[in-house]
Amino acid sequence: MASDHQRLGKRKSSRTSSKKGFSKGSKLKMNQLEKVSKKLKGKKLKKQKSAQVEPAPGFNSQSLVRREMSWRAGEVFSRLHQLQPPRAGASAAPATVRQPAEATPPPPPAPVPLKKPRCERLAFLTPPAAADADGGDGATPATAPSARGKKKRRKLKLVKRKLRREEEAAAETSESKLESARFRYLNEQLYTKTGFEALQMFSHDRESFDAYHQGFRNQVAKWPVNPLDLIIQNVNKMPPSHLVVDLGCGDARLATAVRQRVLSFDLVAINERVTPCDMAHVPLADGTANVVVLCLALMGTNLGDFVAEANRLLKMGGQLRIAEVASRFESVDDFVRDMKEYGFHFISKDLSHEYFYLFSMKKNAPVNGKRKDLPEIELKPCLYKRR
Numbered sequence: 001m002a003s004d005h006q007r008l009g010k011r012k013s014s015r016t017s018s019k020k021g022f023s024k025g026s027k028l029k030m031n032q033l034e035k036v037s038k039k040l041k042g043k044k045l046k047k048q049k050s051a052q053v054e055p056a057p058g059f060n061s062q063s064l065v066r067r068e069m070s071w072r073a074g075e076v077f078s079r080l081h082q083l084q085p086p087r088a089g090a091s092a093a094p095a096t097v098r099q100p101a102e103a104t105p106p107p108p109p110a111p112v113p114l115k116k117p118r119c120e121r122l123a124f125l126t127p128p129a130a131a132d133a134d135g136g137d138g139a140t141p142a143t144a145p146s147a148r149g150k151k152k153r154r155k156l157k158l159v160k161r162k163l164r165r166e167e168e169a170a171a172e173t174s175e176s177k178l179e180s181a182r183f184r185y186l187n188e189q190l191y192t193k194t195g196f197e198a199l200q201m202f203s204h205d206r207e208s209f210d211a212y213h214q215g216f217r218n219q220v221a222k223w224p225v226n227p228l229d230l231i232i233q234n235v236n237k238m239p240p241s242h243l244v245v246d247l248g249c250g251d252a253r254l255a256t257a258v259r260q261r262v263l264s265f266d267l268v269a270i271n272e273r274v275t276p277c278d279m280a281h282v283p284l285a286d287g288t289a290n291v292v293v294l295c296l297a298l299m300g301t302n303l304g305d306f307v308a309e310a311n312r313l314l315k316m317g318g319q320l321r322i323a324e325v326a327s328r329f330e331s332v333d334d335f336v337r338d339m340k341e342y343g344f345h346f347i348s349k350d351l352s353h354e355y356f357y358l359f360s361m362k363k364n365a366p367v368n369g370k371r372k373d374l375p376e377i378e379l380k381p382c383l384y385k386r387r
């Protein structure tokens with residue numbers, strides 16, 4: 001078996017002989033490379049000496065250097081061989097030269113064939129970049145996106161957007177349809193029951209009361225003017241010492257918007273400002289209030305009881321403010337006449353608003369025990385139409 005030294009020597013000689021098959025330019029390059037490799041050898045030697053690396057048994061520093069040189073030479077030859085093939089008749093790179101694995105650059109990766117979508121549905125789901133790459137038809141891979149692909153992508157985007165909007169609108173419509181149907185039902189209940197029955201119904205079903213109020217707010221939000229805002233303006237012009245009673249107050253917004261003290265009553269206490277009760281029986285002494293407000297609250301089948309209670313609560317000369325849905329009035333004059341019977345002197349009316357009428361009155365006589373002899377106050381129920 002040949003020693004390492006012998007083998008390396010053999011490689012060197014075969015390398016020298018192989019130079020014959022190359023052009024003058026190549027030979028020059030080889031010489032330069034050999035010089036570089038000698039320099040490297042010198043550097044490596046120095047490094048080894050300074051590190052005092054012990055060579056493995058059977059090797060000395062010289063043999064290591066030779067081995068290194070020979071390996072580098074082999075690398076150089078193989079590179080040159082690739083760059084410039086030998087002229088006709090010249091021998092190929094010597095078989096004896098060891099070809100290090102790294103010497104040959106790996107072949108470029110084969111292009112990955114682009115898959116054509118199996119059907120139109122899959123093509124629809126293909127992300128835009130991939131859909132574009134096959135130029136739209138998927139048959140011939142294209143490097144630049146074709147105009148046809150772009151057009152198709154834009155169209156798909158529009159279709160997707162339209163579908164999403166339609167789905168959202170459908171979900172929204174069915175939800176709001178359900179909400180307004182529930183509101184209409186609860187509203188009808190309030191107009192067809194007495195105050196006492198309404199109290200019974202809602203005091204056991206807080207959730208329905210909340211649903212009713214949500215519907216009410218949505219409804220009034222569509223009006224150009226909320227009558228409560230006009231009442232707030234009016235009350236704020238009154239003396240701050242006035243005590244205000246708000247019957248059928250809802251969320252008691254009036255109490256937070258005026259400078260006077262306000263006592264708020266409704267069937268259910270939506271918040272801490274509200275005292276729950278049927279407004280036919282308010283837990284306050286006779287003649288306590290300077291002002292009583294009934295804003296969109298004359299619901300139920302016993303309106304006379306509510307108006308008589310307002311009269312009881314007011315001081316003599318006290319103010320009554322009523323706002324009601326315009327369509328509920330068969331005759332405004334009849335209403336004003338009936339109110340006189342209940343001890344109220346007519347001050348003014350505002351019929352200028354599209355959805356509601358406003359009345360200002362003041363107490364000029366007590367009702368007391370006369371209630372049974374008084375006519376019922378009648379207003380048409382306010383039933384909201386289906387959208």
Ligand code: SAH
Pocket residue numbers: 190194195196198216228247248249250251265266267268277278279280294295296297298299300
């Ligand atoms: N005044 C408020 C709320 C109007 S909604 C506003 O303008 O924002 C009508 C309100 O009257 C409802 O909250 C309803 O619960 C209340 N209501 C109807 N009948 C009632 C009764 N018998 N006793 C007390 N509140 C009543």
